[in-house]
Amino acid sequence: MTRRVPALALLALVVGLALHNLAMALLWEAGVRDTALDVVAAWKEALLLVALVAALAAVGTRPDLCWADRLALAYGVIVVVYWLLPQSWLGGEATVRGELYALRHHLLPLGAYLLGRLIVLDRPWWRRIGLAIVAVGVGLAAWGLVDVYLVPLRWWRDSGAPGWFEEQLGLAYRCLSGLPENWILNTDEDSPARRLVSTFLSPLATSYALVVILLLLVCARRRWWTVAAGAVVYAGFLWAHTRAAFLVLPVALLVVAALRRSWAPVGLAVGSAVVSAAFVGLFPSIGPETTYTETELACLRENAAAEGEASDDPFSRGESSISSHLSALRDGIETVARHPWGYGLGNAGVSASRTGAEVKAGESTYTELGVDAGVLGMVAFVGWLVALCLALLRRSAWLTSSVAAVALLGLQTDVIGIHWLSVAVFALAGAAIGSDRGAPPPEDAL
Template sequence: MTQRFPRVALLALLVGLALHNLAMALLWQVGTRDTALDVVAAWKDALLLVAVAAALIGAGALPRLGWADRFALAYGAIVVLYWLLPQSWLGGEATARGELYALRHHLLPLGAYILGRLLVLDRTWWRRVVATLVGVGVGLATWGLVDVYLVPFQWWRDSGVPDWFSQQLGLAYRCLSGLPENWILNTDEESPARRLVSTFLSPLATSYALVIVMLLVVAMRPRRWTVAAGIVVYAGLLWTHTRAGFVALPAGLLVLALLRRSWPPALLAAASVVVSIAFVALFPTIGPTTTYTPAELACLRNNAAQGGVKSDDPFSTGESSTSSHLTALRDGIRTVARHPWGYGLGNAGVSASRTGLTPKAGESTYTELGVDAGLLGFVAFVGWLVALFVALVPRSQWLAASVAAVAVLGLQTDVIGIHWLSVAVFALAGAALRAAPGTPTPEGVL
């Protein structure tokens, strides 16, 4: 039981975390709210903790610590230290609740990694993991495409999603009837294009998950079903219209090509660049469209007037979305440079936003860590990524490429805040390092 349960829990997390956001929003809609919904939403944390405890009991001898483990433990220790330090010592303003949010946020990838390091997955279990990942990717892409073409946008306005974001999570979105503004590509006022958000309720999170699955499909031995799955997953990735994903996928493919000394992944990387550039240019005319309500249109016009005129060229650094990301990254770097010892947990990112604070850094994983846990936390996390990549190279080129993709994505977004990504990449990386001699690589089991 103590050996089987953690493996089953891992599969449950891979599926459940892909459905989590949609399920929580629907539960809000039917009346499960506030503390009750918080308790339900904690299923993932409880399952991970129980799985780690069961794996620890059933592990027998603990794995020998490598450099990736040392950096991971150092990272965790620094995060806990910054949680314990009084905010007044560091100049932070986070509430106790915000500190707890941030603690859970920063430690999730470590918890997932520890679970993986305690598991020994044989060929049968790796097959189940790989099949689950591909199934999740195909499901995300398929449902997302069905949604943007067949589910009216008004259904989402009238659903529990806007109130779940604003009242349950404390994330207020103003200009799209309470829905996140990035659900829509503001191509024009008459017929703006919808972006694929799938069950994550986010084009970014969906895109990043699909990048990891796409790298897996490419790394596997080509068969009819893998090619078919890859086409569906790539179509879903395109329809998210997430340029960070369009960059991370070729980057991961190039890493895969270098590690394997193989041309096909490099050619696919080049082809992906060409296709994504063409798609970004054509999407305003071929993408699924909707209409704004009068209130939404007034809000957007007011924002545009206050923010000044931005370029509508999707390839320009002056384009509103690109400019916003670059500004956030630049401001975050400056904040960390001025205050390298950090402000304490809960002063950056969503953890700050949810508790009524203005984040001192947002979007980038690295600047958020620099604000919350200082340069020490930032260096430990980066060291962990580098050591993990090096350790994975002889064990799974797919996971090594996935870690590289996560490192790239972390420049723009809070990548560890996407719970599915934290579990999928870090838990499976830990499991690959624990694999017994002779066990095939994850991508080679099917």
């Protein structure tokens, strides 16, 4: 039974983390808030810790260390050292709580990876987890499409989601009644289009998870149900309308094509690029429409007046969303370049914003790491990702391309802050590295 606990825990995390954000918002609405909700939200770390202890108890011999292991451990040591260093030495101003939030944030993918390295998944377990991942993808897409067409935005405004975002996570969104502004594609004032957010309550997190799931379906043996599932998941991917994901998916498919030495993924990559480009142009006219309240319109007009006129061309660098992401990345790079030794944990991203500290870098995984753990921590993380890809080359086209996709997405967003990706991708990458070199790739188990 002890040997089954880690695999069961991993399966529970793959499914549970897809529902986590929605569950937390509903619990906030039900009155579970502040420290009590923080304790409930820590179920994922608690379950991961239980799984790690069980895996350590069940392991027969210590796995031989590869370069991915060494760089992962080096990354973890650097993060812990930066947590222990006094903020005054580094120029940071994070609170103790912010430091703990950041420590948990940065170490979650490492904990998942260590779990993967300690467990051995046989073919039936790879199949169970693969099927769970496909089910998560279909569920995310199907529920998301139902939501944007049948659940009015008014319901979300009155739900616990705005309070959970602002009061629990410290994410104050002004212009959509407390909901994230990226829920809406601001095409015009009268009939803006809603983006699919699904149970992640985020179009970005949803689309990034769907990239990994689509790669699994492409790499799996072609059957009627994988094709049907792929169609549903791809529809959700399109309706989430995330341009970074539109760009990364074809690149990841080309990685699959190179590893499989097959032209089929090349065709899918080209097809996806063409469909995505067409969809970006068509979405404002075919997407699910909603309306703004008068207060929201006033806020949006005030922002537009303060920020100046932005291009409404979705392919222009001057478009508001693209311009915002590029500006955040540029500012983060400049901050890290000026202060390469870092400020200490808790000075970047959500960890800083929810504890009242100045956010010295946001969005990009790499600039957030550079601020929290210095250039040394950022380089260790990048080296870990590269070593992971190299270690997976002959073991799994799906996981190699997924790690590559995560690495690229990390340029634009805090990708390890998406807990589903942190656990599913890194744990399964670790498990695949631990498999026999001659074993079939895990995607073949589907």
